[in-house]
Amino acid sequence: MLTLKHAFPDKQRGKITISLSNCTNYIQMIVKDNGVGLPNDLDWSNSPSLGLSLVYDLVTEQLDGKITLDISEKE
Structure with missing residues (x-):
């Protein structure tokens, strides 16, 4: 995954969270990580x-x- 390569260089450990919410007229996808930014x-x-x-x-x-x-x- 691209996130793993760039957010956590040199095989650092971290956390990635992906969530989906069904809103009234759209679907919201939130992707979070605690990587380098x-x-x-x-x-x-x-x-x-x-x-x-x-x-x-x-x-x-x-x-x-x-x-x-x-x-x-x-x-």
Whole structure:
């Protein structure tokens, strides 16, 4: 998984949580981890990373969804 490679480099251990909620007019998926974090200047809509670009296009164009990012303290 891409998350394991980037969030936990050098085979560090960590926690990844994925949850789905059925809201009134949409489904919310939340992905959390306690890894190293994302770069402060990350631009989802214009990422040089093929993986992030594919996720962004899938969510926003094919599923008519949106991506939000909440950077909070590690657990």
